[in-house]
Amino acid sequence: MTISIDPQKTNNESLQPKGWLRYFSFSLDHKVIGIQYLVCGFLFYLIGGTLASAIRIELASPMSDFMPRDVYNQVLTLHGTIMIFLWIVPVVNGAFGNYLIPFYVGARDMAFPRLNAVAFWLIPPSGLMLVASYFVEGAAQAGWTAYPPLSITTPQSGQIIWILSVLLLGGSSIFGGINFIATIIKLRRPGLKLMQLPMYCWAMLGTSLLVVLSTPVLAGTLILLSFDIIANTGFFNPVLGGNVVVYQHLFWFYSHPAVYIMVLPAFGLVSEILPVHARKPLFGYTTMVFSIMGIVVLGLVVWAHHMFTSGTPPWMRLFFTIATAFIAVPTGIKFFNWVATLWGGKISINSAMLFSCGFIINFVFGGITGVALAQVPFDIHVHDTYFVVAHFHYIVYGGTVFIIFSSIYHWFPKVTGKMLNEKLGILHFIITFIGFNLCFAPQHWLGLNGMPRRVAEYDPQFQFVNQISSLGALLMAISTIPFLINVFLSVRNGKNAGDNPWNALTPEWLTSSPPPVENWEGEAPLVEEPYGYGKEISEQK
Amino acid sequence: MLNKNFYLILIISLVFAISFWIGFNVNLLPAEASINAPIYDELFKILFIIGLIIFIGMTIAVIYSLFKFRKRNDQIGDGIALEGNLSLEIVWTIIPSIIVLLIGLYSYNIYDRMGGMKELNHNHEMMSSNTEKIWAGISQTSDNEIAINNLSIEVSAMQFAFLFNYPKGNFISGELHVPVDQKVSMKMESKDVIHAFWVPEFRIKQDIIPGQPTILNFTPTKVGKYPIICAELCGPYHGGMRASIIVEEESDYNEWFNKNKKPEVNL
Numbered sequence: 001m002t003i004s005i006d007p008q009k010t011n012n013e014s015l016q017p018k019g020w021l022r023y024f025s026f027s028l029d030h031k032v033i034g035i036q037y038l039v040c041g042f043l044f045y046l047i048g049g050t051l052a053s054a055i056r057i058e059l060a061s062p063m064s065d066f067m068p069r070d071v072y073n074q075v076l077t078l079h080g081t082i083m084i085f086l087w088i089v090p091v092v093n094g095a096f097g098n099y100l101i102p103f104y105v106g107a108r109d110m111a112f113p114r115l116n117a118v119a120f121w122l123i124p125p126s127g128l129m130l131v132a133s134y135f136v137e138g139a140a141q142a143g144w145t146a147y148p149p150l151s152i153t154t155p156q157s158g159q160i161i162w163i164l165s166v167l168l169l170g171g172s173s174i175f176g177g178i179n180f181i182a183t184i185i186k187l188r189r190p191g192l193k194l195m196q197l198p199m200y201c202w203a204m205l206g207t208s209l210l211v212v213l214s215t216p217v218l219a220g221t222l223i224l225l226s227f228d229i230i231a232n233t234g235f236f237n238p239v240l241g242g243n244v245v246v247y248q249h250l251f252w253f254y255s256h257p258a259v260y261i262m263v264l265p266a267f268g269l270v271s272e273i274l275p276v277h278a279r280k281p282l283f284g285y286t287t288m289v290f291s292i293m294g295i296v297v298l299g300l301v302v303w304a305h306h307m308f309t310s311g312t313p314p315w316m317r318l319f320f321t322i323a324t325a326f327i328a329v330p331t332g333i334k335f336f337n338w339v340a341t342l343w344g345g346k347i348s349i350n351s352a353m354l355f356s357c358g359f360i361i362n363f364v365f366g367g368i369t370g371v372a373l374a375q376v377p378f379d380i381h382v383h384d385t386y387f388v389v390a391h392f393h394y395i396v397y398g399g400t401v402f403i404i405f406s407s408i409y410h411w412f413p414k415v416t417g418k419m420l421n422e423k424l425g426i427l428h429f430i431i432t433f434i435g436f437n438l439c440f441a442p443q444h445w446l447g448l449n450g451m452p453r454r455v456a457e458y459d460p461q462f463q464f465v466n467q468i469s470s471l472g473a474l475l476m477a478i479s480t481i482p483f484l485i486n487v488f489l490s491v492r493n494g495k496n497a498g499d500n501p502w503n504a505l506t507p508e509w510l511t512s513s514p515p516p517v518e519n520w521e522g523e524a525p526l527v528e529e530p531y532g533y534g535k536e537i538s539e540q541k
Numbered sequence: 542m543l544n545k546n547f548y549l550i551l552i553i554s555l556v557f558a559i560s561f562w563i564g565f566n567v568n569l570l571p572a573e574a575s576i577n578a579p580i581y582d583e584l585f586k587i588l589f590i591i592g593l594i595i596f597i598g599m600t601i602a603v604i605y606s607l608f609k610f611r612k613r614n615d616q617i618g619d620g621i622a623l624e625g626n627l628s629l630e631i632v633w634t635i636i637p638s639i640i641v642l643l644i645g646l647y648s649y650n651i652y653d654r655m656g657g658m659k660e661l662n663h664n665h666e667m668m669s670s671n672t673e674k675i676w677a678g679i680s681q682t683s684d685n686e687i688a689i690n691n692l693s694i695e696v697s698a699m700q701f702a703f704l705f706n707y708p709k710g711n712f713i714s715g716e717l718h719v720p721v722d723q724k725v726s727m728k729m730e731s732k733d734v735i736h737a738f739w740v741p742e743f744r745i746k747q748d749i750i751p752g753q754p755t756i757l758n759f760t761p762t763k764v765g766k767y768p769i770i771c772a773e774l775c776g777p778y779h780g781g782m783r784a785s786i787i788v789e790e791e792s793d794y795n796e797w798f799n800k801n802k803k804p805e806v807n808l
């Protein structure tokens with residue numbers, strides 16, 4: 001395959017800016033693009049987090065008193081959209097995928113470097129456009145789900161900008177997905193078999209299949225919705241004979257797999273991190289691969305569990321109950337395997353390990369409420385309440401965002417050649433873990449007892465619990481401070497990491513840190529056992 | 542080895558005991574005020590206990606591993622080169638599958654007892670739209686249809702209010718009055734955007750959709766005043782879109798009904 005250095009590309013490479021300026025250029029280097037994704041995503045995380053803080057300030061008191069009601073709806077819409085489309089999806093897919101996948105398959109870059117750069121550079125303008133829509137006529141205010149007819153009847157400019165922005169981000173996601181599939185399938189180093197790939201490759205293969213299969217459906221749906229808004233068509237507008245429930249089916253056909261697009265890469269990343277810090281092989285490689293693929297297949301046929309109280313006939317409710325509940329089986333296998341990976345290891349208790357274990361605990365909790373929510377009779381009471389808000393934050397924040405932080409602690413030495421400070425890292429973990437659980441655990445009770453989601457005002461009886469939740473949100477906001485201090489201090493003055501500070505066996509560590517532009521000075525190494533801890537110890541020495 | 546197994550069994554029994562104790566003694570749900578509520582709470586209790594067992598078990602396993610297998614300062618080298626264990630993995634594939642399947646069957650049973658699998662009939666002999674396609678909703682187990690049904694109510698939702706039309710009495714109310722222990726049948730439709738009808742104490746919820754009527758049947762069991770909450774984002778005042786359902790003794794209800802009867806409109 002394309003193992004030999006493409007002369008055309010090397011020429012371009014020499015024209016690329018050097019030093020920090022290359023992060024602001026149309027770079028074709030997968031490592032630069034990965035970091036661009038990560039930093040860009042993190043900036044949007046700070047914006048989305050600010051919006052979340054605004055929501056929690058509003059909800060610290062039962063009255064709608066912090067901001068106008070329509071602004072509150074804009075804030076919650078932007079919070080959801082930014083966190084999903086501009087932080088989690090680009091970071092767990094784009095950032096870590098771009099940085100790691102070429103190393104893992106033994107390639108010098110992604111299959112389509114220019115498409116890769118285009119995919120990244122779609123993100124900043126669409127994100128800025130989305131944020132800027134607030135200053136035009138108010139941002140979209142129909143929630144990140146944009147259900148018609150509400151999305152048709154609210155101010156148009158905000159909604160149209162939201163649609164354009166999500167379309168661009170969806171396009172970026174599809175470009176990325178195609179690139180990952182092509183890279184994993186076609187750019188593998190000769191001799192490297194599929195079943196020898198690190199688990200993150202499998203996770204990204206599954207995720208990219210979901211991206212390519214389901215994102216176009218969202219794009220089509222949003223284009224039809226935009227016609228309804230600007231051209232008075234009647235696809236979803238009931239006044240013109242449209243059907244609002246069809247929109248929900250089409251929307252969730254993407255947006256439920258989107259959950260797996262957000263968590264499967266995290267499953268892959270944690271499978272890389274745990275074996276290194278536990279000094280043990282990944283437990284049950286083959287079942288892990290099959291459970292990823294099982295989640296991909298099942299993930300495509302569960303979307304209507306978001307619509308149990310909507311217009312779904314009884315048989316459909318039952319089918320989607322069973323299908324959804326069964327996702328717990330492959331997911332459960334992965335969690336048991338991770339705990340078994342820890343079992344009998346020699347575990348270094350560091351920031352990366354703590355965030356990964358925090359992920360396991362939080363995600364198991366979110367998974368259990370997920371199985372409960374899959375049951376129609378259970379869901380009918382708590383649907384569209386704070387119980388659901390708590391559930392999905394346990395999945396996407398307690399799950400994926402914990403893994404993003406874990407990954408940053410794990411791969412920071414790879415990218416910069418410097419170590420992050422462990423004391424600040426552990427402080428960051430402790431504040432995040434306590435803040436997160438304080439913020440979201442009480443929300444289960446709120447939902448069960450009658451507080452719907454997406455409200456700016458609520459019954460006074462819920463005030464105390466809401467204030468606990470807001471306190472947790474404050475801790476989560478504070479937790480980013482030690483993290484940012486840590487990153488800024490360590491980039492300049494961090495302890496030198498050497499090439500392989502964790503003594504890891506996966507291929508990205510078998511080159512210098514930071515790696516050269518072509519990833520390896522010579523041939524890419526053939527890593528047949530990326531998790532061969534314990535047995536290769538004699539050979540290593 | 543016996544010793545090890547003994548501790549394992551002890552810990553597992555403790556996890557079960559704690560989970561059952563919490564499951565039976567911690568009430569996270571509001572008052573039960575409809576036929577559906579005790580059925581729902583039964584399901585909730587079972588799921589809560591199973592969930593607690595799994596969550597506490599997994600948390601203990603993670604924290605124990607971190608403690609027991611942590612790298613001591615004097616240690617070098619790797620852990621054991623254990624790559625998997627087929628029988629163990631078969632166990633933790635099959636057991637969760639069985640649990641999930643049983644939960645699924647059980648919740649089917651619960652849903653059936655709530656009336657979810659009943660045909661969606663609205664029981665509206667006055668309405669001419671018998672052929673109208675009803676898309677969704679919750680019907681209810683009915684021993685026998687109430688002969689003279691005053692309790693066919695038409696709900697219309699709009700930004701940001703609910704209106705309750707009592708066709709038998711030819712009046713519209715902003716409050717939903719129903720007699721205790723009688724089956725209520727509601728046909729709901731929205732005038733603008735999607736809303737939802739939720740009474741937490743009844744454990745029922747159904748979206749109210751423009752262009753597609755939905756059905757919601759229920760039987761209140763406890764006299765009192767409960768909130769009706771809109772649960773679907775419907776605009777700026779979504780959080781304030783509330784109404785009340787007043788469950789009263791039949792005599793009180795009849796008095797209220799007769800007072801409002803005739804063409805007069807009570808808004």
